[in-house]
Amino acid sequence: MGVVSFWPRLFRDVTARRKRPQFGSMAEQHWALEPGWLLSPAGRPYLDSIVHKNQRRAFGLLERPALPPALAVPTVTYKLFLAGRSGVGKTALVAWLGGTPAPPAHHETLGIEVTTLFWPAKPRCSSRPVLFQLHLWDCGDGALRKFEHLLPACKEEADAALFLFSFTDRASFEELPALMGRVLDPGDPHLVRVVVGTKFDLVAHAAVTEEDVRTFEGSQGLRVLRAGGTAGTSGARAGLARVAPVLDALVEQLWRRDQVTAGVTPGDTGDTPT
Amino acid sequence: MDEEGGAFLVGVATASGLPLFCRPPRPQVPFPLVGALHGVHLFGAAAGAELRQAATPTAHLGWAGYGDSLTLIGLSPGPAPARILDSAFGAMVLLLGREQLLPVRNEERLKRELRGCFPLLDSLLSPGGGWGMGAPCWPLPPGPARDALQERLRRFAGAAGTDLGCVVWGGGVAWLSTAPWGALPEADSAPLRALLAPPPPEGALRGGVAARDLPVFLPNSSPEVPLRLLQLRLLPGVGVGLLCGPRPSLQLLLTQLVPQFWGPVLEQLRARPRPPPLPPQVLGYLLIHRGRRQSGILKGAGPGGALPPPLRAAALRRLLRLLEPQICPKSGGRGPHGRPKLCYLALPTHTGCCLLRPELTLLLLLPPGTPRDPLSPTALSALSALGHG
Ligand SMILES: Nc1nc2c(ncn2[C@@H]2O[C@H](COP(=O)(O)OP(=O)(O)OP(=O)(O)O)[C@@H](O)[C@H]2O)c(=O)[nH]1
Numbered sequence: 236m237g238v239v240s241f242w243p244r245l246f247r248d249v250t251a252r253r254k255r256p257q258f259g260s261m262a263e264q265h266w267a268l269e270p271g272w273l274l275s276p277a278g279r280p281y282l283d284s285i286v287h288k289n290q291r292r293a294f295g296l297l298e299r300p301a302l303p304p305a306l307a308v309p310t311v312t313y314k315l316f317l318a319g320r321s322g323v324g325k326t327a328l329v330a331w332l333g334g335t336p337a338p339p340a341h342h343e344t345l346g347i348e349v350t351t352l353f354w355p356a357k358p359r360c361s362s363r364p365v366l367f368q369l370h371l372w373d374c375g376d377g378a379l380r381k382f383e384h385l386l387p388a389c390k391e392e393a394d395a396a397l398f399l400f401s402f403t404d405r406a407s408f409e410e411l412p413a414l415m416g417r418v419l420d421p422g423d424p425h426l427v428r429v430v431v432g433t434k435f436d437l438v439a440h441a442a443v444t445e446e447d448v449r450t451f452e453g454s455q456g457l458r459v460l461r462a463g464g465t466a467g468t469s470g471a472r473a474g475l476a477r478v479a480p481v482l483d484a485l486v487e488q489l490w491r492r493d494q495v496t497a498g499v500t501p502g503d504t505g506d507t508p509t
Numbered sequence: 510m511d512e513e514g515g516a517f518l519v520g521v522a523t524a525s526g527l528p529l530f531c532r533p534p535r536p537q538v539p540f541p542l543v544g545a546l547h548g549v550h551l552f553g554a555a556a557g558a559e560l561r562q563a564a565t566p567t568a569h570l571g572w573a574g575y576g577d578s579l580t581l582i583g584l585s586p587g588p589a590p591a592r593i594l595d596s597a598f599g600a601m602v603l604l605l606g607r608e609q610l611l612p613v614r615n616e617e618r619l620k621r622e623l624r625g626c627f628p629l630l631d632s633l634l635s636p637g638g639g640w641g642m643g644a645p646c647w648p649l650p651p652g653p654a655r656d657a658l659q660e661r662l663r664r665f666a667g668a669a670g671t672d673l674g675c676v677v678w679g680g681g682v683a684w685l686s687t688a689p690w691g692a693l694p695e696a697d698s699a700p701l702r703a704l705l706a707p708p709p710p711e712g713a714l715r716g717g718v719a720a721r722d723l724p725v726f727l728p729n730s731s732p733e734v735p736l737r738l739l740q741l742r743l744l745p746g747v748g749v750g751l752l753c754g755p756r757p758s759l760q761l762l763l764t765q766l767v768p769q770f771w772g773p774v775l776e777q778l779r780a781r782p783r784p785p786p787l788p789p790q791v792l793g794y795l796l797i798h799r800g801r802r803q804s805g806i807l808k809g810a811g812p813g814g815a816l817p818p819p820l821r822a823a824a825l826r827r828l829l830r831l832l833e834p835q836i837c838p839k840s841g842g843r844g845p846h847g848r849p850k851l852c853y854l855a856l857p858t859h860t861g862c863c864l865l866r867p868e869l870t871l872l873l874l875l876p877p878g879t880p881r882d883p884l885s886p887t888a889l890s891a892l893s894a895l896g897h898g
Pocket residue numbers: 319320321322323324325326327328337338339340341342343344345374375376377433434435436437462463464465
């Protein structure tokens with residue numbers, strides 16, 4: 236066999252690291268991208284390029300949406316990885332965002348799964364939209380703890396980390412700071428940090444209240460995105476309308492980070508929108 | 510259990526008798542039955558006998574003990590539970606590693622860990638499953654197009670620091686592999702194939718997943734040290750699999766190697782490979798070459814009145830069952846070292862033809878009433894179409 240074997244099985248030894256408040260809360264009028272643009276009449280041709288027969292299109296690694304030459308737009312690619320305890324809903328969130336059916340029962344993700352999705356959005360200052368290509372890296376938590384190499388693989392050249400908690404699981408919410416400490420290193424300031432609350436559709440059984448979320452947002456300087464439910468059952472458009480606020484908020488944060496890095500926009504001062 | 514129903518698989522911790530899992534979960538195998546089946550096996554062992562198989566009027570039962578600590582019990586409508594048990598254990602080793610399974614240390618933890626194997630076990634047990642007996646599957650027919658892709662695959666794998674790679678079309682309809690991958694023992698390649706190309710509806714990769722980086726153990730070659738199985742979906746229904754060491758990272762593959770090696774031949778990959786040019790009367794085939802299985806169901810082939818395609822896989826499986834004693838004789842001269850032999854089976858709904866050679870077995874499903882005479886040339890031309898001329 237031409238392959239060398241390797242890896243002792245080590246359990247990760249991690250200590251929580253200090254919190255770094257980074258983003259203020261944002262009001263939509265301060266966004267650099269136009270929220271909701273894709274679902275507006277102007278976004279229609281772009282929307283059509285990510286939908287096929289009223290289903291969201293799934294893209295292979297070498298594919299991209301086909302747009303008529305007149306509508307050609309620049310593509311920007313980002314890598315985002317998802318972190319959170321087993322069963323919190325990482326795999327389901329990726330399926331929800333991508334508009335593909337989520338597995339009904341919890342099957343642990345055994346390694347890393349990367350899903351590519353495209354999200355066209357329009358910067359306020361420009362007449363031409365930008366095509367965001369998002370690589371979502373989903374690694375099962377059991378595998379992450381068992382195999383040492385998986386976390387570095389997820390973090391390599393990553394642009395954002397999504398920290399997930401479930402609205403129905405109080406412990407997953409309370410361990411968020413520890414989770415962020417476990418995943419982030421002091422050398423990760425460029426990583427955009429996003430917190431997503433999953434299973435928001437089961438909010439009737441919520442173990443985490445709106446009050447909890449507001450307090451957390453205030454203390455961490457982070458905005459919490461809400462996700463949950465099944466997309467795709469009632470057609471692509473209805474599903475898109477549900478996921479659009481979350482994807483718009485994600486690409487906004489990535490876009491803004493790059494604008495700041497490039498010196499286009501002044502850096503965050505604490506109250507600047509993200 | 511009806512003839513074409515699937516098999517059941519129960520895992521038990523040998524010492525305590527605690528059931529570890531039962532697949533499929535429904536209809537549930539009653540707990541007392543599990544206890545009794547395990548008890549019978551233990552009883553035999555205590556008396557110095559190893560109970561391996563038993564048959565009731567409706568089911569075949571099989572037992573296999575692994576390392577004195579894990580017992581698998583199979584209940585199946587057909588007489589092949591032993592093969593299922595070993596394949597199932599192989600699937601468990603593939604995903605968990607042998608160290609994790611044997612000896613059973615922490616039963617509750619193992620129970621949890623085993624859940625990760627359920628999708629693979631279920632695909633093995635499903636009526637259309639059986640790895641290679643399920644979804645039709647053939648190697649890319651020879652030709653210049655194949656040679657060019659094969660060379661590209663070899664260089665791609667080389668750039669990733671390995672010589673083990675394959676390309677899979679349409680969830681296993683066709684595949685192409687590097688020579689070392691092709692030489693992997695069946696115990697390693699069968700569960701890998703099941704992971705890479707699960708039968709529909711799972712398709713090439715679940716939903717929108719475009720790439721996967723999975724720690725796997727090879728049941729035969731590396732049961733204790735993990736490797737990485739990389740699964741890269743280039744287009745819907747076209748995937749590349751690689752078995753790698755710690756490098757390169759998935760990120761490097763996605764950002765550099767995949768576009769560099771596969772970008773230029775995207776259109777070529779998009780063309781769906783054509784099935785091998787089998788004689789027109791062949792409805793389906795199963796080829797076992799040095800223990801490796803490949804099979805294909807030909808859609809729409811055959812004259813009117815021939816068995817419809819959805820029933821062909823089951824018919825092939827039944828033929829295999831009937832002919833199994835010929836293929837793997839317990840004793841006698843017809844075994845792998847005997848002379849080539851052609852068996853013929855005429856049934857009301859179809860005709861079976863089986864060519865036995867020292868290293869291979871070819872089973873052909875033909876329309877009913879196919880005369881006996883032209884079978885030999887048919888089998889030979891099918892064999893050469895499958896690349897064994
Ligand atoms: N109703 C509802 N159920 C959800 C949601 N997200 C996840 N679930 C369910 O929660 C279970 C676990 O979700 P997964 O996405 O598989 O969990 P995971 O975080 O990927 O877990 P690991 O892969 O083990 O790390 C599944 O049965 C999902 O159907 C949601 O937003 N709404």
